Amino acid sequence: MLKLIKAYPIILTPTNSGYVVTVPDLDINTQGSDIAEAIYMARDAIGLWGITEQDDGRDIPEPSTSEPVHEPNEIVTWVDIDFDKYRKANDMTTMRINVSVPKYLKVLGDEAGINFSQELQERLKERLIKN
Template sequence: MEKLFYPAIFHEAEEGGFWVSFPDLPECLTEGDDMQQAYEMAVDALGISLASRKEDGEIIPKPTEVNKIDAEDGILVVVEFDMMEYQKKHNSRAVKKTLSIPEWLNEEAVARGVNFSQVLQEALMLKLNIGR
């Protein structure tokens, strides 16, 4: 999954700052003291919402085209989100995997001090065309 771009509506709050809603994700709401903080909070809220949907096996909706959104009394802003970067930042705990390799290859790798976990991670990232 590459970068995603979701439309958000930034509403001026009565007490100052902004509150943010996403037309495609009704559960995704946040706020900030100013536009910059509201945008940063919107990126985080979008990440939590999309990652939660992905984890629960729910459909991740396609972003609505911006020309089809009525911003009403707010400001329409497109929020950029990178699922891979979010996963790296928030879901990097180690997972134990069991695998099998030929005995001779294991002996040679152990003799040369190969870090199996590192080699597997590098090979998987290469195979999946994922940069570090």
């Protein structure tokens, strides 16, 4: 399976309280109190924007390969994002599903105070998610 990793150019504009971040390819903005936080916030904004586009059935656009137009006091850099990894770490949307178990397991689980939903989630993560 092809990993969906991209690197988008960002522009960091200094302000009195840190940096405004512009992602020209996606027409989104964020901010950070210093360069490290601004880059972190840019990656988060790009990741959230990207998985929202996927959820809405739209493709994530390819990033520009050239430096965007910017002012002399602005910093241009690229931010990489692994959209699959971002989704695994941040998409906590839940879905209701119907699961059947033998009656005796339901009784034993209830007696033991087991949260069936939580137990199923933990087992599925162990089995399906490879870090």
